[in-house]
Amino acid sequence: MSPSMSITRALREAGFAGLVAAGLAFPILTLGTEMDQSNRLVLEQRWSWMAIAAGLVFVGRFLVLAFARKPARAAPHTGARVLSPALAAALPRAGVIALFLFPMVMLFWLGPQGSLKWINNYGVQILIYVMLGWGLNIVVGLAGLLDLGYVAFYAVGAYTYALLSTHFGLSFWICLPLAGLMAASWGAMLGFPVLRLRGDYLAIVTLAFGEIVSAVLTNWSDFSNGKAGIMSIPRITFFGLPFNANENGFAATFGLEFQAIHRTIFLFYLILALALITHVVTLRLRALPVGRAWEALREDEIACRSLGINTVNTKLTAFALGAMFAGFAGSFFAVRQGFVNPDSFTFMESATILAIVVLGGMGSQLGVALAAVVMVGGTEVLRELTFLKQIFGSSFDPSLYRMLLFGLAMVVMMIWRPRGLISSRAPSVFLAQKKSVSGTHVQEGHG
Amino acid sequence: MENFLQQLINGVTLGAIYGLIAIGYTMVFGIIGMVNFAHGDVFMLSAFIALIIYLAMTQILGVTALGLVFLIVLVCAMALTALWNWAIERVAYRPLRGSFRLAPLISAIGMSIFLANFVQVVQGPRNKPVPPIFTDVIHVTSGGAFDVTLSYKQILIVGVTGVLLLAFWYLVQKTALGRAQRACEQDRTMAALLGVDVDRTISLTFIIGAALAAVAGTLYMMYYGVVNFSDGFTPGVKAFTAAVLGGIGSLPGAVIGGLLIGLIETFWSAYFSSDYKDVAAFSILVITLIFMPSGLLGRPEVEKV
Numbered sequence: 001m002s003p004s005m006s007i008t009r010a011l012r013e014a015g016f017a018g019l020v021a022a023g024l025a026f027p028i029l030t031l032g033t034e035m036d037q038s039n040r041l042v043l044e045q046r047w048s049w050m051a052i053a054a055g056l057v058f059v060g061r062f063l064v065l066a067f068a069r070k071p072a073r074a075a076p077h078t079g080a081r082v083l084s085p086a087l088a089a090a091l092p093r094a095g096v097i098a099l100f101l102f103p104m105v106m107l108f109w110l111g112p113q114g115s116l117k118w119i120n121n122y123g124v125q126i127l128i129y130v131m132l133g134w135g136l137n138i139v140v141g142l143a144g145l146l147d148l149g150y151v152a153f154y155a156v157g158a159y160t161y162a163l164l165s166t167h168f169g170l171s172f173w174i175c176l177p178l179a180g181l182m183a184a185s186w187g188a189m190l191g192f193p194v195l196r197l198r199g200d201y202l203a204i205v206t207l208a209f210g211e212i213v214s215a216v217l218t219n220w221s222d223f224s225n226g227k228a229g230i231m232s233i234p235r236i237t238f239f240g241l242p243f244n245a246n247e248n249g250f251a252a253t254f255g256l257e258f259q260a261i262h263r264t265i266f267l268f269y270l271i272l273a274l275a276l277i278t279h280v281v282t283l284r285l286r287a288l289p290v291g292r293a294w295e296a297l298r299e300d301e302i303a304c305r306s307l308g309i310n311t312v313n314t315k316l317t318a319f320a321l322g323a324m325f326a327g328f329a330g331s332f333f334a335v336r337q338g339f340v341n342p343d344s345f346t347f348m349e350s351a352t353i354l355a356i357v358v359l360g361g362m363g364s365q366l367g368v369a370l371a372a373v374v375m376v377g378g379t380e381v382l383r384e385l386t387f388l389k390q391i392f393g394s395s396f397d398p399s400l401y402r403m404l405l406f407g408l409a410m411v412v413m414m415i416w417r418p419r420g421l422i423s424s425r426a427p428s429v430f431l432a433q434k435k436s437v438s439g440t441h442v443q444e445g446h447g
Numbered sequence: 448m449e450n451f452l453q454q455l456i457n458g459v460t461l462g463a464i465y466g467l468i469a470i471g472y473t474m475v476f477g478i479i480g481m482v483n484f485a486h487g488d489v490f491m492l493s494a495f496i497a498l499i500i501y502l503a504m505t506q507i508l509g510v511t512a513l514g515l516v517f518l519i520v521l522v523c524a525m526a527l528t529a530l531w532n533w534a535i536e537r538v539a540y541r542p543l544r545g546s547f548r549l550a551p552l553i554s555a556i557g558m559s560i561f562l563a564n565f566v567q568v569v570q571g572p573r574n575k576p577v578p579p580i581f582t583d584v585i586h587v588t589s590g591g592a593f594d595v596t597l598s599y600k601q602i603l604i605v606g607v608t609g610v611l612l613l614a615f616w617y618l619v620q621k622t623a624l625g626r627a628q629r630a631c632e633q634d635r636t637m638a639a640l641l642g643v644d645v646d647r648t649i650s651l652t653f654i655i656g657a658a659l660a661a662v663a664g665t666l667y668m669m670y671y672g673v674v675n676f677s678d679g680f681t682p683g684v685k686a687f688t689a690a691v692l693g694g695i696g697s698l699p700g701a702v703i704g705g706l707l708i709g710l711i712e713t714f715w716s717a718y719f720s721s722d723y724k725d726v727a728a729f730s731i732l733v734i735t736l737i738f739m740p741s742g743l744l745g746r747p748e749v750e751k752v
Contacts, residue, residue, distance in 0.1 A: 023530050027499040027523075028492065028566065033575050041575055043502050049569075146549050148556070193737045200482040200552050204687065205736050208729040211684070215729075219722040347680065351560055358553055404564035410557025414550045415542045 010065035018058030025050040092366055099127075099272055103265045112261040119261070121380055123268045124336065128329060129376045131275040133356040133368040135325030138282055140354065141363035142291065143318035144298025145195075146203040148350055149210025152190075153183040153323035155217060155345035157330020162230040162340045172236055172335050176328060183327025184320045191319035195312055210350055217342040229341025236335045238266060267336055274332060278325045279365055285321070294318050295363075348403060355406040359413055375406065449588060453595045454717045455710070456587075460601045460670065462709025463608035467663035468686035469693065469701035470615070471656030477632045477696040478652050479544075484555035485535065487683015488562035489657055493528040493664030494674045495566055498577055500524060501668075505578075513580060517669075521607070524665050525658040532657030533650055541646070559679070567676040577672045604666045611662055612702060615655070619698065628652060632696070681725060685712070688732040694745020703743065 032044040102123055106115035132154065139147045160179040164170045170178075194205045217224045224230070235243065241250040243263035250266075251258035285291040293314045297304050305311055334340050356375055360367030379402045468490050475483040500523045504510045510519075539558050543550045581603060587595040619625035627648045630638040639645045667682070668674050689708040693700025708728060715727045741747045 020530070020534055023527070024534060026527060027496050027503070029569055031499045031503060033499060033502065033570055035573070039576070041498075041502060041578070043499065043506060144549070146552065194733070197736055197740065199548050201736050201740065203549075203552060204482060204684075204691075205733050207684065208732045212726050212729050212733075215723065215726045219726075348560075351556065354553075354556070355560075400564070400568055403560055404568060407557045407559070407561030407564060411539045411554050411561065414546070414554040414557070415539070418543075418546050418550050 007066055010062055013065055014058050014062035017061040018054045021057035022050055022054040025053040029053055095369070096276070099123075103268050107261065107265070112259045116261055116264055119264050119268050122377055124264070124271055125380070126373055126376045127268070127271040127275050128333060128336075129353065129356060129372040130369050131271065131278050131329045131332075132326060132353045133360065133372050134275065134278045134282060134365060135322050135329065136353050136357050137360075137363065137365065137368050138285075138294075138325070139318050139322035140357050141361075141368070142282075142286065142298065143294040143315060144199075144362075145315060145318065146199060146206075146354075147319070147322065148203050148207035148347070148354065149213070150206075150322070150326055150353055151345045151347070151350040152210040152213040153187055153326035154330040154333070154349070155213055155342075156183045156186050156323075157327030158334040158340045158344070159217065159224060159230070159330075160327065161331035161334040162233050163224075165234045166230060166232070169234075171240070172234070172331070173239065176331050179331035180324045180327040183330065184324035187320040187323025188316055191316050191323075192312075195315040195319065207347070207350075210347060214342050214345050214347075217345070224342075227342060229339055229343075231339045233334055233338050233340070235338060236263060236267060236270070267332075271332055271336075274328055278328075281321075282365065290314065290317055298363075352403070352406065355410050358410055361417075375402075449593060449595050450717065452587065453593075454713050456595070456597055456601060458710035458713035459706060460604050460709070461713055462706035463605050464663045464667055464670070464705075465682070465686045465689045465708050466702040466705025467608060467611070467659045467666075468682065469689040469705045470698060471660045472687050472690040473693070473695055473698060473701040474628075474652050474656050476690070478628065478635075478649055479540075479551070481540070481551045481555065482687070483656075484552060484683075485539075485558035485562060486656065486660060487681075487686065488559045488566075488679035489528060489532050489535070490660040490664050490667075490682060490686075491674070491676065491679030492531060492562055492566060493524050493657070493661035494668040494678065495570060495575075495664075495676075496527050497521070497524040497661070497665040497668050498575060498674055501577070501580075517580070517603075521662065521665050524661040528657045528661035528664070529654040532653045532660075536650060536653040541649075559683075563676055563679055570676065572676060574673050574675050577668055577674065579672055580669055600670050604670060607662060607666065611659065615659065616698075618655070624648070624651060684732070685725075685728045688728055688735070691732060692735050692742055694742030696746065697742070697744040700742055700744035 029049045030045065030047050032046060033041050034044050036042045103115070103119050106118050106123075109115070110118065132150070136147065136150050139145050139150070157179040160182045161172065161175040164175050164178065165172070190206075190209050194202060197205060218227055220226070237243070238250045241248065241253055243250050243260075243266070245258040246252065249258065250256075250262055256262070286295070293304070293309050296307075296309065297311060297314055301311060304314075333344070337344075352375075356371045357368055359375070360369070360371035382401075468486065471486045471489075472483060475481060475486070497520050500520045501516065504516050504519060510516050535558055539554045540551055543554055581599040584596040584598040585602075587597050619628065627638065627643045628651070630641070630643055631645055631648050635645055638648075667678075685708055686705065689704035690701045691704070692707060693702070693704025708731070711731065712724050712728055715721075716724045719727075735742060
């Protein structure tokens with residue numbers, strides 16, 4: 001590691017950075033636009049913000065330059081590990097066991113009223129994002145196709161259940177596989193023409209598809225009831241037994257006292273099962289030829305084509321499978337919320353899922369799960385912290401800062417650890433021992 | 448007929464704004480082969496900067512000469528937005544040269560999310576209505592079903608765009624900077640070997656792109672009379688569509704693409720349905736990329752191993 005630079009030079013460069021920050025802050029931070037009583041825009045002057053921004057940048061830049069070791073040039077293909085291999089191996093199993101026990105522990109600890117929030121806001125909410133992250137991980141992490149319209153398939157799944165159940169009275173258990181199939185066929189249909197495009201074009205086209213789907217859902221009122229969305233979607237049943245206080249309800253059948261928490265706990269186990277199915281399918285597929293083809297495709301498309309891999313079909317399977325899991329998650333979302341409208345399926349939602357995959361380390365299942373816990377759970381925790389409200393005023397809303405931090409984190413990750421925090425990109429095939437090849441067979445002398 | 452003429456005027460005005468943004472996309476793509484996803488949000492930021500400077504000039508400093516105010520707002524917005532884009536390139540894109548294929552794009556997406564939410568946090572989520580300026584209109588025809596009007600704003604937009612495009616064309620075609628830029632576009636390594644400072648040229652590309660986006664932002668703010676933190680996304684994608692339609696990497700293509708998208712969007716809203724005008728623009732993007740990836744004036748892409 002090279003030594004840190006001299007203090008005077010660091011001071012000079014940090015001063016420059018501080019000046020730039022002051023320049024950037026000038027109108028947008030220092031002059032706030034506010035409405036006065038007569039709905040006229042007036043300016044509010046807050047010059048101290050500029051000083052704070054410039055000061056922070058100066059100090060931060062100085063500390064980095066003077067004391068941080070110079071980062072080694074990021075080598076894109078070597079995995080940087082944060083966790084030790086033993087911990088990384090033990091964590092998933094412990095995590096799954098903890099998740100199975102989570103609702104029970106919460107129930108005994110906080111009672112049916114107190115635990116509802118924890119199981120619903122933390123458990124179910126995070127697991128939905130874990131599942132979406134794992135689904136998108138097949139497309140982005142394994143096959144290397146940047147999909148910016150993933151939420152479109154989530155929407156397809158949600159509306160499939162919402163429409164089929166409200167119009168035809170089909171139950172959730174029939175609609176769940178249908179929603180997956182529907183989303184997968186949409187994935188294949190949209191994917192087929194565009195998968196010949198190179199990386200960033202593909203990203204933009206998927207973005208456009210996502211926007212088209214959301215615009216159609218918003219405007220085609222006869223089909224999707226427009227912006228208002230679809231209300232009173234049938235709730236989840238315990239394989240046919242409704243969660244209500246009736247004679248034939250879940251509680252009465254099993255001789256339990258009726259409580260609203262039963263449904264939430266069932267939803268928790270349902271999404272846990274769905275997420276684990278996504279995970280297991282992904283793991284198994286990675287060991288199949290198609291999974292290996294995905295990873296090969298991610299690393300070098302031209303080499304793949306030269307070796308006779310049908311790249312369009314390979315990409316299409318990844319795209320359709322990723323879409324299918326989004327479809328499952330979508331129908332789960334619909335049955336959990338009880339209503340759907342286009343606001344849940346905006347580009348920001350796609351961006352959130354993508355941020356989870358990117359921060360978790362594209363391709364790493366554990367990383368994606370941890371990223372979902374940190375990012376989705378983190379926002380919920382921030383909402384709980386009342387002392388933040390005392391510091392920043394009562395109008396402080398941490399969810400405002402969530403996307404701000406997501407965006408920054410994406411940039412920082414790309415620079416600092418492009419392969420994610422826990423990049424466990426162990427090759428799925430490798431040679432057990434190094435083999436020497438006779439010099440006559442290779443040009444450079446040995447292989 | 449009146450309707451057609453009126454829509455033509457509106458479409459060209461809108462197209463001029465898209466064209467200015469599209470140049471930023473196409474230049475950056477030409478020189479480093481990256482879709483600068485944050486460009487739409489840089490445009491939105493510039494509209495906010497222009498709005499704040501305008502309010503500061505009229506309310507705090509009390510300047511009343513509108514022409515002078517407009518000129519100062521334009522110049523300040525161009526300079527400050529250029530500084531932002533320069534800093535963004537330095538922080539978020541330059542360290543990623545030589546990283547893996549999707550890294551710059553993901554970084555740009557992160558920057559785009561950051562910029563939109565930064566503006567939301569520091570300026571508030573509500574729409575910002577702009578006090579109307581240059582409200583006079585010229586009646587082009589009268590006595591028909593309705594009067595076809597051409598507002599001073601529209602003349603100003605098309606005029607400013609035209610003048611700036613000429614200046615920009617001169618910069619790219621006739622100056623040393625333009626030559627260096629075109630050289631980097633063709634072969635970055637070779638240009639570096641021949642003494643072109645590649646990093647500086649790329650920085651200047653971002654600065655020029657941002658300055659043009661700031662012109663678009665100022666005009667947009669003035670023309671529509673309202674700005675919002677989420678205004679970067681849709682115009683950004685539409686301007687990108689314009690760049691792709693014109694042939695990404697081609698500067699005249701970006702302007703032509705911008706005009707086409709502006710006209711298509713306006714006529715679509717006028718004759719079909721304004722609900723689906725965004726769908727129309729996005730569909731054009733998809734169709735162009737699938738069937739005509741090199742656009743109207745672009746060079747076909749050659750794949751090298």
